[in-house]
Amino acid sequence: MGARVLVTEIDPINALQAAMEGYEVTTMEDAIVEGNIYVTTTGNRDIITGAHMGNMKEDAIVCNIGHFDIEIDVAWLKANAKSHVNIKTGVDRFLMPNGRHLILLAEGRLVNLACATGHPSFVMSNSFSNQVLAQIALWTDAASYPLGVHVLPKLLDEEVARAHLDQIGVRLTTLTETQSTYLDISPLGPYKRDDYRY
The missing domain is CATH 3.40.50.720 (NAD(P)-binding Rossmann-like Domain)
Structure with a gap:
């Protein structure tokens, strides 16, 4: 949208990430x-x-x-x-x-x-879809989820994302069989390990 964004930061890693993403990182006094x-x-x-x-x-x-x-x-x-x-x-x-x-x-x-009337319905749809898929996974495969906190499997995260792409006009590229074999992943995902953080 043409905004110039300045970031102030105490953490050198966050500051480096912001700078590498194109933001100007400076002090509050300068900003x-x-x-x-x-x-x-x-x-x-x-x-x-x-x-x-x-x-x-x-x-x-x-x-x-x-x-x-x-x-x-x-x-x-x-x-x-x-x-x-x-x-x-x-x-x-x-x-x-x-x-x-x-x-x-x-x-x-x-x-x-x-100041908002709530999160946009699109955001809520993503969040609630994740929650529903997590509940279904817990119900249908309880043995894989012993008592504790678990990260939503990447395949389920991807399923939610895929279900919402049409609404924002996104078209995905599909891996060829050769690419899929080379990467040793299914063309249907998951595309990242469960511990991968975006």
Whole structure:
């Protein structure tokens, strides 16, 4: 969609992954003056502080998808804003001490839950299909699943993905018999080991 995404990170492996995927990785102090939309995803507190908010552009949008309302210092914002207007449910516009405005979504709480009417039906279909196939596997092949936590077999994950591809216009390439033999996998999958992580 043409967005320029900046990432801030404490973990060197995550930072390297983000950089290798084409994102600019920098510090919060450098990123704060650049952005128009800020999304916290860390699971930690004090990610966006009052000092950060004071350096944001006019009508910067701030939201959290990581961990409660302490990733963004909402208490500081409410205590220090000159005024605030509730635009609509889940959207508040604050007048900052420096005269700029800041838009806070979902009161700093989990924006995907608070500002949405739920996950899109397509996402829910994928999730629930996985759950149904897992329950069927447990019922029909209980001996393979002793009491404990198990990873959904890759073949079932692939079955769910395959069932949803038409809805988004995806056409798969099919392995030839020669390719299938060379890779030593069935043309119908699974294509990765069960312990493989995408």
